[in-house]
Amino acid sequence: MKALVLAGGSGTRLRPITHTSAKQLVPVANKPVLFYGLEAIAAAGITELGLVVGDTHAEIEAAVGDGSAFGLQVTYLRQPAPLGLAHAVLIARDYLGDEDFVMYLGDNFIVGGINDLVERFAGERPAAQIMLTKVADPRQFGVAELDTEGHVVGLEEKPSRPKSDLALVGVYLFGPAVHEAVAELKPSGRGELEITDAIQWLIEAGLRVESSVISGYWKDTGNVTDMLEVNRLVLESVEPLVQGQVDAVSELIGRVAIEPGAVVERSRVVGPAIVGAGARIQDSYIGPSTSIGASCTITGSEIEYSIVLPRATIAGVGRIESSLIGHDVEITSAPNTPKAHRLVLGDHSKVQISP
Template identity: 85%
Template sequence: MRALVLAGGSGTRLRPITHTSAKQLVPVANKPVLFYGLEAIAAAGIRETGVVVGDTYAEIEAAVGDGSAFGLEVTYIRQAAPLGLAHAVLVARDYLGDEDFVMYLGDNFIVGGVSDLVERFARERPAAHIMLTRVGDPGQFGIAELDAAGRVVGLEEKPAVPKSDLALVGVYLFTAAIHEAVAELKPSWRGELEITDALHWLITAGRRVESTVISGYWKDTGNVTDMLEVNRLVLESLEPRVDGRVDGASELIGRVVVEAGARVERSRIVGPAVIGSGARVLDSYVGPFTSIGADCTVSGSEIEYSIVLPRSSIAGVSRIEASLIGHDVEVTPAPATPRAHRLVLGDHSKVQISS
């Protein structure tokens, strides 16, 4: 069996962060979300992995390399434009050949991995096996309809009137039958080749499509709220560790990781939290569910329930919470006079200012 990891797409819901970074490389607990998926694939015993990349291919390739760090053999497959999940299967046709494969969306986060699912698929070998989870807003997802026996009988992409609340999770397993389905597709109203249409084609053709409804945790990390929630979840399982330097005037409470080369001076860190390698926290408070990236500086400030990407600086700011701060950002207080906010914001930014 092979794996196909989708790491293209423009990440519009995470702008302005994704104007300069691939969405799959935004970190969760100081590790890119894509890495969790690659680790899950390796844990399932799969080695040969195709990574579908788009405009951010250089950044993805630099981060993942040849895959050996994950125990994988990675082949990169270029997708000229993000034209749908089924289009990714189409462009990977030569790489996949007639092998069974698992398709994993690189910006999804799933607790528990995919090992059990891969083993079940290898035993039963339906034409396709999909993962489902119950959601509160089914109109925002691909939705599956099951019969009384639990077999998939219908699928719709972001339906106006959903027939169920069972959304497709970003993991799919296929035999080579999927290539026949994809070859028959026409672009949807969104201009994309939809994987839900390919699955529907298999069902209509009498091929067996099975499903598993997962009870564990799943998130599509496509927006800031979900990124912060996944960061919280991962930090919950943190094992405390101090590889950097913490002075005697500082206090670490709970599950806190201070990575090698980091310095904490005259500060209070309440876990779960991680202070990245080379970071400095001076005269500050870092609250629960916060990830401070490598080579950041936090001085004279308070921050909680936030993600700060590498090389950013926060100085003299009384309180920051529920925030995602990008690479190489400087956050400082405004001058006392005139009492005005001075902003330099990228496209699609969201700002909340307390008066």
Template identity: 70%
Template sequence: MKALVLSGGAGTRLRPITHTSAKQLVPVANKPVLFYGLEAIADAGITEVGIIVGETAEEIREAVGDGSRFGIDVTYIPQEQPLGLAHAVLIARDFLGDDDFVMYLGDNFIVGGITGLVDEFRRERPDAQILLTQVPNPTAFGVAELDADGLVVGLEEKPKEPKSDLALVGVYLFTPAVHEAVRSIEPSWRGELEITHALQWLIDQKRDVRSTTIRGYWKDTGNVTDMLEVNRTVLETVEPAQQGEVDEDSEIIGRVRIEPGAKVNGSRIVGPAIIGARSVISGAYVGPFTSVSDDVRIEDSEIEYSIVLRGASLAGVRRVEASLIGRDVEVTPAPRSPSAHRLVLGDHSKVQISS
């Protein structure tokens, strides 16, 4: 069995962060989201992995390499434009051959991994198996309709009037039957080859399409709110460690991991939290559910429930929360006179200012 991991896409909902970084490499608890998926695939006993890459291919290649660090063998498959999930299957035909495979969206996060699902698929071998979960906003997802016996009878991509609240999670399992399906469908109104259409084709052909409704935690980390929520969930499992320097004037409370080379001076850190390598926390408060990446400086500032990426700095800033702060960003207080905010913002930025 092989795996096909989708790591293309522009990540428009995470702009401006994704103007300069692949959305799948934005870190959760100081580890890229994509890495959690690759680890889950390896844990399921799958070693041959094809990664679909687009504009950020070079960055993905640099981060993942040949896959040996995860115990897998990686093949990179270029996709010139993001033309849909079914298109990804289409262009991966040579890599996939006639093997069964799991398709995993690289920006999805599933607590507990996929080992149980893969084992069940190997035993039963339906033509396709999908994961579903209940969501409050089904219009934003692919939605499944089940009959009274729980069998999949219909699928629709981002419907205006959903027939259920069961959304497709970004993990799919297929036999080679899907290859005929992706060749038989037409592009949607979005100009994409939709995997929901390919699944519907299989259903219409009376093929065996099964579903599993998961009750555990799943998130599509495509926006800041969900990214912070996943970060919170992962940090709840963090193992405390103090490998950096903490002076006697500092207070460390709860599950806090301080990486090698980090320095904490005259500060209070309340876990769960991670302080990355070579970061400096001075005269500051770092609150729960905060991930501070490597080479960050936080001085005379307060921050919690946030993600701070590599090389950023916060100095003299009071009360930052629920924020995603990009690489090499500088956050400082505005001058007291004149009473005004001075902003330099990239395209698609979002700013909330206290009055």
């Protein structure tokens, strides 16, 4: 079995971060979210990986390399534009051949890995196997309809009137029949080749499509809120470890990891939290569920429930929370300047102005 990992999306929901960075490389607990997927694939015993990349291919190729760090053999497949999940299967046709494969979205995060899913597929050999999870608003996802025995009988992509609350998780397993399905597809109203349409084609062709409803944790880290939540979850399992320097007046509380070369001076760090290699924390408070990237500098500031990417500087800022701060960002306090208000008010106006 091979794997096909999709890392060609533009990440519009994570802008402005993704104007300059691949969304799959935004870190949670100081490790790119893409790496968690690659590790899950390798743990399932899969060694051959086709990595679909787009405009950010250079950045992703530099981060992943030949895949040997993950125990994988990586072949890069260029997608000219993010034209849908089924389009990624289409361009990977020659690479995949007639082998079974798992397709994994590079910005998804799944607790527990995919070992059981791969073993079940190998044993039962359906035409396709999908993972489902219950969601509060299925209109934002591909949605599956099951019969009374739990078999998949229909799929819709982002329906206005969902027939169930079961959304497709970003992991799919396919046999070679999916290539015939993809070849028959026409672009949807979104201008994309939808993988839900390909699976629906398999169902209508009388081929077996199986599903698993997962009870564990899954997130599509496509927006800041979900990215911060995944970061919180991963940090819950961080092991307390001090590999850098912490002075005698600083305080580490709970599960805090201080990576090599990091320096903490006159500061308080409350876990779960991680301070990246070479970072410097001075006269500051780092609160729970916070990841500070490598070579960051934080002085005279407070930050909590946030992700700070490498080489960012935060100085003299009262408090920051629930934030995603990009590479090489500089945040400083504004100088105190005289305040003035210029008003043009209609008759009988009532205005309240804060001092």
